[in-house]
Amino acid sequence: MDKLLEEVAAEKQLINATLEELQKILQRDRIEFVEMAAMATCLLNFYNGVENLFKRALGFLQVPLPTSPTSHRDLLELVVEHRIISQQLSETLDEYRAFRHYFVHGYGILLQEAPLKSLCENLASIWQNFEDEFGRFLSSQGNLKN
Numbered sequence: 001m002d003k004l005l006e007e008v009a010a011e012k013q014l015i016n017a018t019l020e021e022l023q024k025i026l027q028r029d030r031i032e033f034v035e036m037a038a039m040a041t042c043l044l045n046f047y048n049g050v051e052n053l054f055k056r057a058l059g060f061l062q063v064p065l066p067t068s069p070t071s072h073r074d075l076l077e078l079v080v081e082h083r084i085i086s087q088q089l090s091e092t093l094d095e096y097r098a099f100r101h102y103f104v105h106g107y108g109i110l111l112q113e114a115p116l117k118s119l120c121e122n123l124a125s126i127w128q129n130f131e132d133e134f135g136r137f138l139s140s141q142g143n144l145k146n
Helices: 002-026 033-060 071-081 087-105 113-121 123-139
Strands: none
Touching: 002 033, 002 113, 002 123, 033 071, 033 087, 033 113, 033 123, 071 087, 087 113, 087 123, 113 123
16 A cells, blocks of 8 residues: 555656646747647646556556557546546546547647647646545545545
């Protein structure tokens, strides 16, 4: 259990650092292509970090991870099914899952500032909501303390 908490703390630290760097980019007066690529990378890193936390929680519960072509979507369904996060938060995170897919399988040159900024707009509150729900899950696991 201590190992899980250590891994969760390390992952959260990386996500928080990513969000701090994203805020620095958003404060720039002009957003050029390089900044948009950096914003997209931060969004990708944020969602990958969230998925890593899901995988650790499911591993702790000894739930097999999905391996299908829709594994990222299936992962969201699994964490709701196992009450790690709420359906509502899952639906919010699904937009970031979709962006992850777009960014990984698309061309960075097609990035557009407005949609990127829209994804970044509420990210701090989404992360706070995630931490609250994930923390409740951890606290519900007996000896685990968040």
